[in-house]
Amino acid sequence: MKEARFPFSCPICGRKTEYLLIELKEGAVLTCPFCKLSLTLHGHMLEDVQKEIKKLKANVTRKNSSKERM
Numbered sequence: 001m002k003e004a005r006f007p008f009s010c011p012i013c014g015r016k017t018e019y020l021l022i023e024l025k026e027g028a029v030l031t032c033p034f035c036k037l038s039l040t041l042h043g044h045m046l047e048d049v050q051k052e053i054k055k056l057k058a059n060v061t062r063k064n065s066s067k068e069r070m
């Protein structure tokens, strides 16, 4: 099974790094490989990430269910 990844945009350099969904939990430290910024995931940033992850998951579910119907 393919592991789900989430592209996280660095607030400093704006480049995206893909993290495994299991890595993106409260208190996780994300280090941007481009500008070496370290971010601790918490508060509204964590909420934003969780919202985006939910959207990604909803898209996947929708795709799968439409396949089943056809």
Ligand SMILES: [Zn+2]
Pocket: 010, 011, 012, 013, 014, 015, 032, 033, 034, 035, 036, 037
């Ligand atoms: Zn960066």
